Amino acid sequence: xxxxxxxxxxxxxxxxxxxxxxxxxxxxxxxxxxxxxxxxxxxxxxxxxxxxxxxxxxxxxxxxxxxxxxxxxxxxxxxxxxxxxxxxxxxxxxxxxxxxxxxxxxxxxxxxx
Amino acid sequence: xxxxxxxxxxxxxxxxxxxxxxxxxxxxxxxxxxxxxxxxxxxxxxxxxxxxxxxxxxxxxxxxxxxxxxxxxxxxxxxxxxxxxxxxxxxxxxxxxxxxxxxxxxxxxxxxx
Numbered sequence: 001x002x003x004x005x006x007x008x009x010x011x012x013x014x015x016x017x018x019x020x021x022x023x024x025x026x027x028x029x030x031x032x033x034x035x036x037x038x039x040x041x042x043x044x045x046x047x048x049x050x051x052x053x054x055x056x057x058x059x060x061x062x063x064x065x066x067x068x069x070x071x072x073x074x075x076x077x078x079x080x081x082x083x084x085x086x087x088x089x090x091x092x093x094x095x096x097x098x099x100x101x102x103x104x105x106x107x108x109x110x111x112x113x
Numbered sequence: 114x115x116x117x118x119x120x121x122x123x124x125x126x127x128x129x130x131x132x133x134x135x136x137x138x139x140x141x142x143x144x145x146x147x148x149x150x151x152x153x154x155x156x157x158x159x160x161x162x163x164x165x166x167x168x169x170x171x172x173x174x175x176x177x178x179x180x181x182x183x184x185x186x187x188x189x190x191x192x193x194x195x196x197x198x199x200x201x202x203x204x205x206x207x208x209x210x211x212x213x214x215x216x217x218x219x220x221x222x223x224x225x226x
Binding site for chain 1: 121122123124125126127128129130131132133134136137140174175196199200202203204206207208209210211212213214215217
């Protein structure tokens with residue numbers, strides 16, 4: 001992890017949550033525990049390697065818990081920890097902004113209506 | 114800009130705001146208009162090139178307005194547009210999460226107190 005140099009809380013948060021996928025990943029885990037392949041289905045364009053790295057980073061930060069069930073075949077499940085659940089507010093406002101952004105970017109279609 | 118493939122609003126927002134600096138940049142512009150060098154002082158570790166690219170991306174998205182004043186030497190100022198001001202809620206919750214994250218990461222120091 002890169003060092004936070006400005007000491008700013010926004011930077012601290014974005015060092016962990018910035019990037020294309022991590023907050024999206026958290027938003028899917030807010031629905032409940034998921035297996036690796038569930039997450040790949042939710043986000044078909046993330047590479048297996050990137051998904052693994054992002055899950056590990058969230059796990060290292062204590063936001064995601066990885067549970068391995070002793071079954072055959074082995075079952076691995078990811079869920080948000082209580083700390084990870086704290087992100088529901090971040091996800092909610094970012095989603096709200098994203099919705100506005102998507103609507104805003106179709107002005108031609110709206111004008112034509 | 115990469116294409117948003119999942120159609121998800123969180124991804125849409127993070128394509129624009131993800132990365133280490135953009136939301137931090139927005140948070141400084143929430144204080145009021147700034148010149149390029151003010152922003153470099155606020156964020157000493159961002160490279161000049163990165164700051165330029167991030168400002169341009171936010172300008173292209175209609176969130177930041179760049180104003181050139183016909184003075185000698187020329188004065189260039191950046192400010193949030195009304196649309197950019199919409200990000201105050203995102204900045205607020207991300208900052209809140211970052212504050213918690215910073216406190217959380219000093220448990221040893223707190224335990225010793």
